[in-house]
Amino acid sequence: MSAVRTERYVEESRRGIADPVLRRALSGLQERFGRGTAEAYRRLPEGPGLRQTAHAIREKAIANLDLLLERLAARIRANGGEVFFAATGEEAVSYCAGIARRRGVKLAVKGKSMVTEEIGLNSVLAAQGVEVVETDLGEYIIQLAGESPSHIIAPAIHKTRNEVADLFARKLGIPYTTDPPRLTQAARRALREKFLAADMGISGVNLACAETGHISTVSNEGNIRMATTLPPVHVAFMGLERIVARLDEYEIILRLLCRGASVQDIGTYVSLIGGPRRPGESDGPEEFHLVVVDNGRSRLLADPRFREMLCCIRCAACLNVCPVYGRIGGHAYGFAYSGPVGAVVTPLLTGVQRGRDLCRGETLCGACKDACSMDIDLPRMLLELRAILAAGDATWGVKPEGGLERNVWRIWAGLVSHPGLYERLLRAGAVLQGLLPRGVAGWIRRLPPPLSGWTQSRDFPPLAKAPFRSRWARRRREVGRG
Amino acid sequence: MTVKKSVTLFVPCLVDAFRPEAAEAVVTVFERLGIAVEYPPGQTCCGQPAFNAGYREEARRAARHFLRLFADCETIVAPSGSCVAMVRHHVPTLFEHEPRWRELARRTAARTFEFTEYLVDVLGAEDLGASFAARVTYHDSCHLLRGLRVQEQPRRLLRRVKGLEFVEMKNADCCCGFGGAFSVKYPDISSALVADKVAWIQQSGAEAVVGGDLGCLLNIEGALRRKELPLRVLHIAQVLAGGCPPAGGPGP
Numbered sequence: 001m002s003a004v005r006t007e008r009y010v011e012e013s014r015r016g017i018a019d020p021v022l023r024r025a026l027s028g029l030q031e032r033f034g035r036g037t038a039e040a041y042r043r044l045p046e047g048p049g050l051r052q053t054a055h056a057i058r059e060k061a062i063a064n065l066d067l068l069l070e071r072l073a074a075r076i077r078a079n080g081g082e083v084f085f086a087a088t089g090e091e092a093v094s095y096c097a098g099i100a101r102r103r104g105v106k107l108a109v110k111g112k113s114m115v116t117e118e119i120g121l122n123s124v125l126a127a128q129g130v131e132v133v134e135t136d137l138g139e140y141i142i143q144l145a146g147e148s149p150s151h152i153i154a155p156a157i158h159k160t161r162n163e164v165a166d167l168f169a170r171k172l173g174i175p176y177t178t179d180p181p182r183l184t185q186a187a188r189r190a191l192r193e194k195f196l197a198a199d200m201g202i203s204g205v206n207l208a209c210a211e212t213g214h215i216s217t218v219s220n221e222g223n224i225r226m227a228t229t230l231p232p233v234h235v236a237f238m239g240l241e242r243i244v245a246r247l248d249e250y251e252i253i254l255r256l257l258c259r260g261a262s263v264q265d266i267g268t269y270v271s272l273i274g275g276p277r278r279p280g281e282s283d284g285p286e287e288f289h290l291v292v293v294d295n296g297r298s299r300l301l302a303d304p305r306f307r308e309m310l311c312c313i314r315c316a317a318c319l320n321v322c323p324v325y326g327r328i329g330g331h332a333y334g335f336a337y338s339g340p341v342g343a344v345v346t347p348l349l350t351g352v353q354r355g356r357d358l359c360r361g362e363t364l365c366g367a368c369k370d371a372c373s374m375d376i377d378l379p380r381m382l383l384e385l386r387a388i389l390a391a392g393d394a395t396w397g398v399k400p401e402g403g404l405e406r407n408v409w410r411i412w413a414g415l416v417s418h419p420g421l422y423e424r425l426l427r428a429g430a431v432l433q434g435l436l437p438r439g440v441a442g443w444i445r446r447l448p449p450p451l452s453g454w455t456q457s458r459d460f461p462p463l464a465k466a467p468f469r470s471r472w473a474r475r476r477r478e479v480g481r482g
Numbered sequence: 483m484t485v486k487k488s489v490t491l492f493v494p495c496l497v498d499a500f501r502p503e504a505a506e507a508v509v510t511v512f513e514r515l516g517i518a519v520e521y522p523p524g525q526t527c528c529g530q531p532a533f534n535a536g537y538r539e540e541a542r543r544a545a546r547h548f549l550r551l552f553a554d555c556e557t558i559v560a561p562s563g564s565c566v567a568m569v570r571h572h573v574p575t576l577f578e579h580e581p582r583w584r585e586l587a588r589r590t591a592a593r594t595f596e597f598t599e600y601l602v603d604v605l606g607a608e609d610l611g612a613s614f615a616a617r618v619t620y621h622d623s624c625h626l627l628r629g630l631r632v633q634e635q636p637r638r639l640l641r642r643v644k645g646l647e648f649v650e651m652k653n654a655d656c657c658c659g660f661g662g663a664f665s666v667k668y669p670d671i672s673s674a675l676v677a678d679k680v681a682w683i684q685q686s687g688a689e690a691v692v693g694g695d696l697g698c699l700l701n702i703e704g705a706l707r708r709k710e711l712p713l714r715v716l717h718i719a720q721v722l723a724g725g726c727p728p729a730g731g732p733g734p
């Protein structure tokens with residue numbers, strides 16, 4: 001598993017907020033893709049309701065996962081491929097490392113894959129002397145910079161053109177230029193050599209289809225196709241949930257994936273792969289391995305509250321509309337997955353207790369649900385996670401919230417169910433607030449902890465001298481008299 | 483014989499405590515339409531703050547109190563999108579395992595409406611004879627917009643107000659960063675969000691920003707007051723009651 005830094009959400013989000021360059025990049029991204037995706041759903045021949053159809057397809061697939069995966073594995077094996085079911089990230093990584101050792105792999109080229117990011121594949125391969133080269137341009141940039149992706153589809157969105165120019169001049173030894181076509185050319189030249197020399201190609205899987213027994217990858221740069229056809233070995237990694245039953249279902253999910261990910265009707269390169277090169281074929285690897293990764297997913301499958309999350313196809317549409325992601329950036333989420341999908345899936349995969357701030361640090365605005373290509377109810381699951389954090393939950397290893405917070409809510413519940421007491425407290429508050437420092441129009445400048453967060457950047461409204469309840473009573477008395 | 487229509491008012495805790503004028507404005511609007519208003523005494527909160535924070539047992543206690551008070555009401559109207567979304571969508575789920583409460587919650591959910599939704603969708607009233615001379619923009623509160631799908635209703639109402647010039651702000655549908663306890667627990671993120679909202683409001687050239695959920699409005703106004711900006715922040719009921727003769731009691 002790659003490093004988990006979910007505990008640092010608050011600090012890291014502060015860092016993201018303080019970065020004006022990041023803010024500009026993310027707001028540009030969200031303006032283009034966020035609005036565009038909504039429009040792309042509206043323009044679907046079947047109408048935006050296709051998202052609900054897709055949700056049902058995915059739910060059905062998740063309910064039949066064991067059968068579908070067996071079918072997929074059987075077909076791939078029949079075609080001469082290998083299929084390995086990895087219970088943990090470590091198992092998945094060491095399976096791949098084993099192949100690399102057996103084949104004496106020195107250089108591996110990779111297509112963008114979030115699941116290998118999740119299981120921390122690169123560092124393990126590197127430790128045994130394999131040079132692993134990311135070939136997606138964005139991933140390549142952040143690999144050169146020694147960073148981690150900050151967006152599922154646009155991993156280098158946090159890098160400026162100038163930073164890339166510097167980086168390429170330093171690492172690729174090209175003359176300094178900020179011209180995007182020249183930079184792309186430079187990356188292409190460097191990568192071309194790697195593609196031709198690689199002994200292993202590694203990819204993720206966007207979606208598999210049980211009926212036809214294929215996995216598929218989608219890209220706009222053509223790099224994944226090169227990585228999966230040129231080297232003699234192809235190892236593909238998929239989360240165990242990335243499958244549908246039939247080809248017609250696959251087609252629906254694929255179309256929504258492309259719209260959600262990049263507002264395209266279809267990605268530029270869509271590959272369907274069912275095994276290694278067959279006799280007489282002109283290209284393709286000698287060996288094909290599919291690694292099906294569990295790594296905590298079956299725990300989601302076992303919990304009806306969170307099973308829905310397995311419908312996710314990591315299209316990143318939810319990132320492109322999330323107001324919180326748009327301010328704090330992807331690194332704040334402390335793991336491979338950021339934005340709304342990260343806020344739900346990361347705590348579930350890496351620990352709810354340590355990911356508490358991811359579960360709570362959202363506004364529940366609901367934009368993610370409307371944008372999700374699979375119509376997943378992310379806010380509902382954030383609420384479930386918060387409920388787990390408050391009340392505790394043995395299956396997820398969470399102890400009930402103790403101390404101040406719990407007591408505050410207990411007292412609150414007592415007050416709101418005792419109107420007499422509640423009203424007296426309101427009156428007392430209206431008097432006591434006189435002690436607090438005021439700004440314009442009687443608004444309060446500073447609140448004491450634990451409410452001081454509000455007044456960090458805002459004034460707090462003063463309680464009305466008389467709440468509506470007493471105004472109403474007075475009004476009725478007057479009407480009665482009159 | 484005509485039956486006199488009546489509605490029962492649910493005044494959410496924030497309106498009651500911080501902006502009672504908004505609830506009074508609701509009363510004014512209804513009385514102007516010839517609709518009698520009931521207000522069951524003893525109402526407090528629908529349970530939303532606790533629910534959103536994950537404290538479900540505490541939310542259930544608040545919701546039970548709410549359901550008991552409003553059990554026999556024909557039509558419940560509240561000037562808050564998020565509270566109505568709570569009552570409509572979440573309170574029934576809180577009682578999944580308590581059939582009697584669940585039934586009551588479902589019945590109550592079906593009878594509860596947000597103020598502008600009730601005016602436009604149920605009463606078909608758009609021109610309320612209000613006047614309000616100012617350039618006004620509208621902030622879409624998240625739960626009103628995405629929880630109840632109320633987007634056009636308030637705009638239609640505002641466009642009919644005499645003297646009011648309606649302008650859209652950029653990203654009217656983007657969250658203002660309130661989020662209940664979130665605003666206190668994650669002040670950096672919340673502040674960043676409201677700062678952008680305030681900038682968009684300013685860019686719109688509006689003199690007043692109007693909305694249908696008091697949490698968001700207090701958040702936005704708090705940021706404006708801190709910056710000592712002169713914009714007004716009003717609940718939509720306060721605008722719709724504008725220019726109406728006060729129906730007893732102090733007007734808005």
Ligand code: SF4
Pocket residue numbers: 260311312313314315316317318319340341371372373374375376378
């Ligand atoms: S939650 Fe939905 S929108 Fe977000 S990545 Fe997954 S499928 Fe895409």
